Amino acid sequence: MNQKMKLIASLTSPFARKVRIVAAEKHIEYQLVVDVPWAADTHVPEFNPLGKVPVWVLEDGKTLFDSRVIVEYLDSVSPVGHLLPREPRPRIAVKRWEALADGVADAAALVFVERKRPVELQSQEWIDRHLGKIGAGLQAMSDDLGTQVWCTGEYFNLSDIALGCSLGYLEFRFPEIDWRRSHPNLSEIYDRLMQRQAFKETIPAV
Ligand SMILES: N[C@@H](CCC(=O)N[C@@H](CS)C(=O)NCC(=O)O)C(=O)O
Structure with a gap:
């Protein structure tokens, strides 16, 4: 069954902020999962072998990282307000x-x-x-x-x-x-x- 897309992020990361702003500008819905990669109980390495946020979890559970890959994906899946030129x-x-x-x-x-x-x-x-x-x-x-x-x-x-x-x-x-x-x-x-x-x-x- 398809699940809502998720963003695993800390609230201080500039890279995660970039993804959150791109998703908001493009009206893409997702669930925000706050996880601090430096914390002893972090789950980030289960989603990204590099242990860094942000990580985007697709509907089928597959993961995307890093932030540049995520924002390029988000820009390509929604026609709302292109943030990357085509040319x-x-x-x-x-x-x-x-x-x-x-x-x-x-x-x-x-x-x-x-x-x-x-x-x-x-x-x-x-x-x-x-x-x-x-x-x-x-x-x-x-x-x-x-x-x-x-x-x-x-x-x-x-x-x-x-x-x-x-x-x-x-x-x-x-x-x-x-x-x-x-x-x-x-x-x-x-x-x-x-x-x-x-x-x-x-x-x-x-
Ligand atoms: N190039 C990566 C950088 C991500 C990054 O450095 N994230 C930091 C938080 S600002 C992190 O998760 N650091 C944890 C670590 O290095 O173990 C991106 O654009 O997503």
């Missing part, structure tokens, strides 16, 4: 934005996890390397956005969602990184994104 060049430009925004979030998540380890085990060199990626990624996103309303021009799409999730994660976990002051155009687009219902409903929370 190769514009499509790959959106995917490039997604890789950049996800990469900043990835570096930030790695720094956050490293800083949670006992102080004597932490590597400052590793932290600095990843803080450098965050800074360079923010600069690149700000440069690529320029004075445009949305990341790839006039139309809201997956690139804007990925950027918003990345910036929202930095705001949540790294308030000391003042990207709003150093990159006012990123601040403006984030405020524009936060007017959307799907963003308001998925603000990271512990």
Whole structure:
């Protein structure tokens, strides 16, 4: 018997937030299963051998990961509000934005996890390397956005969602990184994104 599709996610993951926003923008129904992959009693490895969220569970029980695979699938199964262009060049430009925004979030998540380890085990060199990626990624996103309303021009799409999730994660976990002051155009687009219902409903929370 077919079951409702499920999203296994933590409420702090920027990658899971991206999937939740895409599903909301496309009016795709699913059941949210909150699971923290770092918790001792997590079930995430039963659904994803890599032990990471988000994981999407299809009606037949098959699983999809990671977030980029999930959002591409969700965009392809519903005709509501395409978030990925069909044409190769514009499509790959959106995917490039997604890789950049996800990469900043990835570096930030790695720094956050490293800083949670006992102080004597932490590597400052590793932290600095990843803080450098965050800074360079923010600069690149700000440069690529320029004075445009949305990341790839006039139309809201997956690139804007990925950027918003990345910036929202930095705001949540790294308030000391003042990207709003150093990159006012990123601040403006984030405020524009936060007017959307799907963003308001998925603000990271512990
Ligand atoms: N590239 C993956 C990244 C997923 C990821 O790193 N998720 C984090 C939470 S933000 C996680 O589950 N970490 C648990 C772990 O690394 O064991 C995606 O886009 O889904």
